[in-house]
Amino acid sequence: MAMLSRRALLGAGAVLAASPARAQPWRPARSVTILVPFAAGSGTDAISRILAGLLEPIWGQPVVVENRAGANGALAAGATARSAPDGQTLMMTTNTPSAANPALMKKLDYDPVADFTAICRTGNYNFWLVVPESSPFRSVADLLAAAKAKPGQLTYASGNSTGIVAGGAMAAQAGVEMTHVPYRSTPPAITDVMAGRVSCMIVDASSSLGNVKGGQLRVLGVTTQQRSKLLPDIPPLAELGLPGFDVAAWAGLIGPARMPPGMVASINADVRSVWDRPETVKRLGDIGFDGFSSTPEEFGSFIKDEIVKWGRMARTAGIEPE
Secondary structure, three states, X not given: OOOOOHHHHHHHHHHHHHOXXXXXXXXXXXXXXEEEOOOOOOHHHHHHHHHHHHHHHHHOOOEEEEEOOOHHHHHHHHHHHHOOOOOOEEEXXXXXXXXXXXXXXXXXXXXXXXXXXXXXXXXXXXXXXXXXXXXOOOOXXXXXXXXXXXXXXXXXXXXXXXXXXXXXXXXXXXXXXXXXXXXOOHHHXXXXXXXXXXXXXXXXXXXXXXXXXXXXXXXXXXXXXXXXXXXXXXXXXXXXXXXXXXXXXXXEEEEEOXXXXXXXXXXXXXXXXXXXXXXHHHHHHHOOEEEOOOOHHHHHHHHXXXXXXXXXXXXXXXXXXX
């Protein structure tokens, strides 16, 4: 074996010294809390509990899901923004607190960009227009015809910003007057729709799929221009008299501002390692959620674009901030 010269050895040492050390993965020192901006039983609650269960074995600490419902998700967002940037408090946000609230609320106690650290987008929700099974409306045309004949008498429930904006946009585009009935979260809104106390609702599949399969709710159309894999026979609203109608909702993991980049990169890597597994994607799909992931940078840019988009949709629907 040829002996290396002293110069070669020194050169190799210089290269090693210049090479960055492999970053050690971040691990929590105690239990981690994932704040959910909606009530137990909501779609966001369901996917958060799935993620928490997948992260616990990696982190070696309990991952607790805490429901902080109210004010269109602003309560959970405000609490997250005020928490320490140590990775111990995270939030499963959605388009409601992170994109739509600036257009829906006159006063927010948080900045949806400056007060948070984007960690990882987690996917999209399926939303659809439902009526109670006892409803006389068998189609979107039936519903809108009745709304036109009886201005303001038909009602639509909402438990989040997607329901607010999509319901308002539907009525505005159809040229009808419907009365909005807001709820703090989705589950009680579904209960009142099933009981016939509210005429209809645009709701996520994750929260309502069981009631649809159980026969308590009837789906009239989906809000995106693509059909849902869960109910492929149900057309989009865009094909049912509302051309161009397209409202999509999403979720993602965020933390407070000023989280260290290395910590963010480590959490992102851990989330993606469990979230992108085929069995996880299938599990999420079975409850009506299209799961996928992103880099922190991709998610941060996406949120900024969505704030502009949801503001435009709210204005088009004639929704004034309250």
